[in-house]
Each structure stands twice: as structure tokens, then as C-alpha cells.
Amino acid sequence: MMSNDPGELDEVIHAIAKVNRLLRQAGEGLASSAGQTHSRRMVLQTLGDGMSVAETARRLGMQRQGVQRIADDLVRDGLARYEENPLHKRAKLLKATPSGLRRLREIERAHAEWVGRVAASTGGADWGATRRDLELLAEALRDAG
Amino acid sequence: MMSNDPGELDEVIHAIAKVNRLLRQAGEGLASSAGQTHSRRMVLQTLGDGMSVAETARRLGMQRQGVQRIADDLVRDGLARYEENPLHKRAKLLKATPSGLRRLREIERAHAEWVGRVAASTGGADWGATRRDLELLAEALRDAG
């Protein structure tokens, strides 16, 4: 098996933190033009046709309660609502309202345009390979934790 | 110039968010064994021989005030202290105390051992290439922002 230099990995770890920060800032900027925030968009986007809060959290890789708070905010602002779940009395289905969907579409359009621009300006990168390595790292971290 | 699929980049973005979360959790775990937290360790480690809060923030890529709060916590707990700065009356130098250095060494030992383990279990990854791609992305994001 090929042996890796721990120093290289350490640099990758720092780079990930840095890029993550930049990505979040960019995400906030994109969402704010539609009066939303990065996390609210992520939750809204993940909901799809209706999904429990716990399931949404799992898909996002977040804690349940973090999503719960965002979800309550979305409902308070009329972008989503809880609907009865025939399969589970307690786990209501969170679903985007028409208004929430409109906002989501706005942000998604801006996001797609933005990703396209970034992708075009990073022609030298091999995103397929990078993605594979990141997934590999995620798996190793889950195993180590 | 090679053209990149925006969809691939989008997947990379999601992977970065996921890995970043896992890394932070791992970092908290490592630091907590020495009674510290991830961010406090980062600040303590960046200080070196003494550095203003603002300079520390720049190196970490964080906001000045975020580091300020961490720094005050470190001082309150006796792990760092402010010293007079001959070059700047207002910008005092933040410096680790002997006790802070001891804690830092503990965490660094555990961290190095941990990175080594993760590096060993991800032999199939090319961290050099991944790092280059991440730096490329960081640059593109800074330009776009």
C-alpha cells in the first residue's frame, strides 16, 4: 500500500478549513440576495417533497437539533410548514410552501451560475479525483471516530 | 484550458462541508483530552513567540473578533497572557504561558499521532494533488468574492 506523508495530510486539513470558510461566505452571499441564509437554503433544498426533521439532519450530516431550529425558523417565516405524517404521529413532515419553493428556485439559479463560473476558472483542477480523496478521508475519519 | 463539469465541483463542495464537520469533531475530541477546545488550540498554536490578536486572526483566516474572544478565554484560564508591545501601545502581544505551552504540547502530540493514523489508512489518496486543487479553489473563491 502506498504510504502517505502525514505532513501533506496536515496541509490538506488546513486547506479544507480555509476553503470551507470561503464556501460558507459565498453561500451566505448567494442566499442573502434572496433574503435567506446558507443553512436555511440547505435545509429547504434537502426537504424535497416532504421529510422529517431527523431525516433531513441525517442527509445533511448535521445534528438533529440544529436542523430543528432552522426548520422552526423556516416555518415561522412561511417558507415551510409541518404536515401530518400518516406513518408517524410525532415525526411530522416538513415541506416547503409555494413561497419557500420560489425562494429556493431563486437561490438555486444564482448558485448554479456561480458554480459554473468557479468551475470555469479552475480548469487545472481534477475535481473527480479530489472528490474521491475527500470521500476516502471522510470514511477514514468516521472509522477513526 | 480543460473544462470542468460544474456538477463535479458541486459534489466536491458538499464533500468539503462533510469532511470539515468530521475534522472539527475529531479536533474537539483531541483537544478535549487536554481540557481544551479545537479553536483554543488553533489560536494557541498560531501565537508562536507572541503575536497581536489581529495578526493571529489573519493567519487563521478568521475574523478578528472571533479570535479576540478565544484569546480572552485563554488569558482568563492562564494559558496565555498579554504583554506590552514596544511597537504598538494598543496592540498588546498575546503569548502562551508555560502552562499554555504544556497543554499545547500535549495536544500536538495526540494530534500528530492521529494524523499519522489517518494518513496510514488513506494510502490510496494523493494528498499532494488534492491540496493543490483545494488551494486553486481557495484562490478562485477569493477572486469571485
Add this chain to the structure above:
DNA sequence: GATCATTTGACATCATGTTGTCATTCTTCT
């Protein structure tokens, strides 16, 4: 030197996300 812009730390406020606890609801096993 005088003036204006920048840098810096202090202070406050806020959004995000984690952690822990609890009661309710569902699922599984016997």
C-alpha cells in the same frame, strides 16, 4: 507638523450548530 485613513482592541448582538435531557411515539423481540 496637521489631517485623514487604517489598524486595533473593547463591547455588544446575533446566527449557527452541538450537546444534553425529557416525554412521546414507534419498533422489535419474546
Add this chain to the structure above:
DNA sequence: AGAAGAATGACAACATGATGTCAAATGATC
């Protein structure tokens, strides 16, 4: 059925980090 365990949302406390405002200190320009 009944009991034990897991999943779920409500509620609260907390750490993290961003943002904005202010006054003091520094640096740049004229």
C-alpha cells in the same frame, strides 16, 4: 399482548464565529 429499546421533537444551555460600532493608536499624505 407486553416489555425493552430506538427514534423523534421540545426545550434549554453552551461554544463558535460573524457583524457592527466605538475610541484609541498608528501610519500615510500633504
